[in-house]
Amino acid sequence: MVWLCAAAAISYIHRNSIAVAEEAIRVDLGLSKPQMGWVLGSFFWGYALLQIPSGWVGDRFGSRGPLALFSAAWSVATGLMALMTGYASLVALRLTCGAAQAGLFPCSTRTMVDWLPATRRGFASGALGSSMSLGAALALPLTGALLEHGLGWRTVLALYVAPGLAWAIGFYVWFRDRPEEHAGVNAAELALIRRQSAPAETALRNETRQATPWPLILSSAPLWFLSAQQFFRAAGYMFYASWFPTFLKETYGISTGQSGWLTSLPLLAVVIGSPLGGILADRLLARTGNRRLSRQGVGAASMLLSALMIWPACSIADPLPAVLVFSLGSFFASWGGAVSYAASMDLGGRHVATAFAIMNMSGNFGAAIFPGIAAELQTRTESWNAVLMMFFLIYIAAAVCWLFADVNRPIEELSSEP
Numbered sequence: 001m002v003w004l005c006a007a008a009a010i011s012y013i014h015r016n017s018i019a020v021a022e023e024a025i026r027v028d029l030g031l032s033k034p035q036m037g038w039v040l041g042s043f044f045w046g047y048a049l050l051q052i053p054s055g056w057v058g059d060r061f062g063s064r065g066p067l068a069l070f071s072a073a074w075s076v077a078t079g080l081m082a083l084m085t086g087y088a089s090l091v092a093l094r095l096t097c098g099a100a101q102a103g104l105f106p107c108s109t110r111t112m113v114d115w116l117p118a119t120r121r122g123f124a125s126g127a128l129g130s131s132m133s134l135g136a137a138l139a140l141p142l143t144g145a146l147l148e149h150g151l152g153w154r155t156v157l158a159l160y161v162a163p164g165l166a167w168a169i170g171f172y173v174w175f176r177d178r179p180e181e182h183a184g185v186n187a188a189e190l191a192l193i194r195r196q197s198a199p200a201e202t203a204l205r206n207e208t209r210q211a212t213p214w215p216l217i218l219s220s221a222p223l224w225f226l227s228a229q230q231f232f233r234a235a236g237y238m239f240y241a242s243w244f245p246t247f248l249k250e251t252y253g254i255s256t257g258q259s260g261w262l263t264s265l266p267l268l269a270v271v272i273g274s275p276l277g278g279i280l281a282d283r284l285l286a287r288t289g290n291r292r293l294s295r296q297g298v299g300a301a302s303m304l305l306s307a308l309m310i311w312p313a314c315s316i317a318d319p320l321p322a323v324l325v326f327s328l329g330s331f332f333a334s335w336g337g338a339v340s341y342a343a344s345m346d347l348g349g350r351h352v353a354t355a356f357a358i359m360n361m362s363g364n365f366g367a368a369i370f371p372g373i374a375a376e377l378q379t380r381t382e383s384w385n386a387v388l389m390m391f392f393l394i395y396i397a398a399a400v401c402w403l404f405a406d407v408n409r410p411i412e413e414l415s416s417e418p
Contacts, residue, residue, distance in 0.1 A: 055357025075164030126278025144260025277335025
């Protein structure tokens with residue numbers, strides 16, 4: 001989990017650093033705001049479209065080699081962005097970077113099912129989500145500070161290449177796909193993991209090269225509702241990860257450096273909230289045995305609470321208190337991230353990487369669409385109010401979807417239904 005969390009943090013540094021640098025890039029390359037919105041969103045088209053193929057790779061070949069390759073590829077793509085001189089080439093490399101990152105979390109969930117018992121996965125999912133936002137939170141103020149201290153955006157992006165390459169080499173040398181293959185795992189640890197495994201998960205470990213039953217997976221209504229909430233939840237998150245620094249600068253008249261630090265606060269709230277949401281889900285499951293309460297209940301509540309924080313934040317004139325209220329909403333929203341990962345493991349069984357990939361693909365379509373739509377709304381209305389209203393409705397829609405994502409109907413059991 002330490003290695004997986006490190007990869008998540010590094011990937012989000014690469015993914016989100018462009019948000020603070022977007023004005024410098026836009027001015028340097030002569031792009032419009034809508035063009036820059038589609039540049040910001042293009043990452044997620046590559047990320048979304050490669051989710052299912054990369055999930056299949058994780059189910060077929062495990063995590064060790066693929067994750068090392070993915071990390072090296074997205075790091076190189078980030079570095080090459082420093083050489084770009086126009087709109088089309090920038091979009092192409094953002095697409096490439098997104099495509100290379102697509103396999104990170106499907107392979108990570110496959111590894112979590114192999115290595116962790118069911119009552120530890122909520123916290124583990126939260127830790128992974130926390131690490132994502134830790135990387136994003138570090139990227140934003142760090143990028144802002146580097147830009148304000150005289151480094152160009154090209155130099156900043158080039159500097160971010162080294163951590164990903166170092167991780168790829170270290171992970172491949174150290175990691176093994178299964179506990180049985182790792183010399184440091186003892187018999188008691190294996191017994192604990194196996195005792196709390198569902199039969200489908202035991203089959204996952206024993207049948208890694210089976211054919212993927214696409215009709216069975218694609219007919220799962222709970223998986224599609226889980227995917228729908230991911231679509232809306234990821235679109236909502238993108239407000240913080242794309243236009244939030246620009247929103248703060250234009251609404252409150254603050255500098256680029258200040259916007260970087262303030263934008264890190266909602267992301268730091270996710271760092272705290274994700275593991276806490278995972279712990280809450282794990283404890284509910286351990287004490288009640290009710291997966292619907294642990295997954296769907298926590299997920300729906302998190303989306304509703306995050307939506308309710310938006311309008312109080314908008315009514316505050318001072319930027320710091322306003323961002324603190326936005327951050328409280330981000331804190332609640334992060335619970336949904338932890339339980340959505342855990343729910344995909346509940347539903348996926350032996351096909352967890354593929355099931356997770358479908359869910360995450362849906363989320364990244366939402367993330368890809370939102371920055372462009374937000375830019376169009378803001379440009380046409382010359383105000384951020386329409387964007388904030390869309391932000392509110394997105395989270396309400398996610399809460400409704402959670403009510404129908406029945407985690408008591410895993411994919412493997414659908415084959416036995418009449």
